[in-house]
Amino acid sequence: MKELLILDHVTMRFGGLVAVDDFVNTIYEGELAGLIGPNGAGKTTVFNVITGIYYPTSGRIIFDGIDITPLKPHQITHLGIARTFQNIRLFQDMTVLENVLISQHHVLSNPDADRILKKHGKDPKRDGNFWFWRAVLKLGYVDKEKQMKEEAMELLEKVGLIDVMNEKASALPYGEQRKLEIARALATHPKLLLLDEPAAGMNPKETEDLMEFIKRIRDEFKITVFLIEHDMKVVMGICERIIVMDYGKIIAEGTPEEIQSNPKVIEAYLGREWEYV
């Protein structure tokens, strides 16, 4: 299997708090991996470090052969990592279609990220130059806009949100908002999709649908999925490999069966008996 994302001794400190402590792991292409751990274990911080919201205090992050440690979020997205958020962060006042269209903007406007791709001998994603002027003066832009819309609608069709494409994002029911967040992330054409608690706040039926949905998009879009989840049914149900974190450290790793019977994991979640005496 090809290595897609390598986290090489990544540490993230906030003052005296070590949120992520010497994190070493590799995500392989095409897999569906899960990251679990009790509240405050540092899971979301791992995602924030991968996507460039924080620069790690030490360590390196290699994505698809490129060192992305010093890169900015928009560059990392351009290279092919997309994410969703624990608390939904949609563009609430914009329509469903516009939310998805936003994710295509980087193809017009990120020359800096494109240079990084070129430097490493990869295909640039940007399609032509001077898009700002072309967009304002409408020089060959109308076709581009049409093409972007068609692509976005195709995606909405695939995820089943085409009927609500002109609704405001804030008007969607909770489950659909989660779905839209995933669709918006997919629209950036990622190789790696990071899902931060996709099932949070969902009822059992919605969770069931979501599990199917995640598996389906993984196969259909041929992407790698790395997800954080609290709902054990989801994690055990769809993840092929699970990484368990506690207090910023990896305490266990393995298949769902291995994790379920791992005493360290049980201890992290339930505590040792004598602690309560």
Added chain:
Amino acid sequence: MGMKKKLSAKANFFLTVIFVIFVIFLLHLANVYMNAYQLKILNLMAIYGIMAVSLNLINGITGIFSLGHAGFILVGAYTAALLTLTPEQKEISFIIEPIIPFLKNLHTNFFFATLAGGVLAAFAAFLVGWPVLRLAGDYLAIASLGFAEVIRILALNLRSVTNGALGLKGIPEYTNTWWAWGWLFVTVLFIGSLVNSSYGRALKAIREDRIAAEEMGINVFKHQLLSFVIGGFFAGISGSLYAHWLTTIDPRITTLGPMLTFYVLIMIVLGGLGSITGSILGAMIFAILFEWFRRFEEPFTFFGIEVPGIKGMRILIISVIFILVMIFWQRGLMGRTELTWNNLYRWIFARRGGEKS
């Protein structure tokens, strides 16, 4: 019966062309029938319109709470005025310190002077935006206000360039209806086209959620700077028109200082933050009311009570209106919606029992 929800692109285009021709016709009528004072207010409406639309791009659409607009307007005003004043005029009016010879001999027509005002203001916006946009929220507001003050204080003290506190006098009154409304048309066309493109969507996304926008691949700093510079450019254009409307400019707080920023802020909040048509509406209402309220600065009778003329009374009244709008109509006249043909069409037919939404 099913009602079409949208007008075709063609219908939209033709309606717009007809509307523009209609406005040109109205402006022509105004030029023929209005007196000089009324024309002056008509032109001020367009100048305020440009100021409001450009600040709305920064504040309403990109969500950067900038209070530095007057600084860019000032740069545009001084640049253009220095370019349209003749060398002889400049020679005479620079009493405190003679003008730099290079500037003295620079002279060009109104169009290029205005354009130069815009370009220099855009450059000022770039220089201010670079450090200021690293901040957010209240800090950014204070920093931008501070930078605008820096620009004003520079105008006060660079006497060999700006003539200091005396300001520039005898600026030719070039701003007529066609220049003012023509530039407003260009501003709306440019900013409207920008807002209705992928770039405009990106700016709105930054307003909605900065972190999400970043994570969806938008270079937030670059786009904010872009919005700032374009807003600065049109602020500069409005500055030039304003200077050639006032015919005298000076670096006082009330002419090209923070007061002006707050007036423009009132216009865009009144019209609806994030709405271009709302901004124009807000600017027009402000221009008319602010002029009309002058009557309250002269002695008048209010329900039989004699009120003596109080200077600055109109600012008080405008403030009260503004506070009332903020309490009862928080999203302004238009909110974030635009006055478009489609919206008008939908509005009319939804009222007639047609299908809604």
